[in-house]
Amino acid sequence: MKMKRRRFFQGSAAMAAAGLGGCAAMGGAAGSGRTPFAVADSTIPVAGSDMAFPVRRIYCIGRNYRAHSIEMGSDPNREPPFFFQKPTDAIQFVAPGTVGAHPYPSLTKNYHYEVELVAAIGRGGRNIPVASALDHVWGYTLGLDMTRRDLQRAMGDQKKPWEIGKSFDHSAVLGPMHTAAQTGHFREGAIWLKVNGQVKQNANLNQMIWSVAEQIAHLSEANELFPGDIIYSGTPENVGPVVKGDVIEIHIDKLPNLQVRIV
């Protein structure tokens, strides 16, 4: 009983403070708490558990493997890492052992796959040092950073934002989250992608230009990281197109494979 009362008073104090301090401190979520309609939460199931991992933001690093960087027209030796985001409602979760139906998107004639390791933040922070960055990782999964390559390139050529090429419905394909306690951290290991059984991408995680720890350090200088943020850690070389009917299978050592059919 004592505990309950204490919590009640703490809550009241927080609400009073928010009233004085304005909306910013509450992330703009002032008001009665009632909403005119429901908006779906973005979560990914946690493997071997009835829990779901709540996704706050989806960050993606660009050009993080040397050979892919070159194939995209960059100099891998000089460029600092750069990041973009996908909306969390772009997530398409695919359970292991199933083949997800992935819709071919509108507006593109050159739809590309990118297989990637995805790291999930469990403890936030800003200006996180590389040496302790992996302590902030809650878990890992694998995913596809699906890309309207023709639109990405066209927008890049016009010095306009990539948004339409990267941040569209269903573009963030993900498997279930595995805790870092279960899998350990991913510093090396095979990463590959097949289309219709044929190997297209085939590399090792140790070929990343910026490690997961370095990505977290850099990203946390630009934005404070929070639990629920996930980071697509980049794709190896030999990205390429798929068409309707193609089946994509992706693999990272220590994680179950993920499969989608383009429909």
Ligand code: MN
């Ligand atoms: Mn990517």
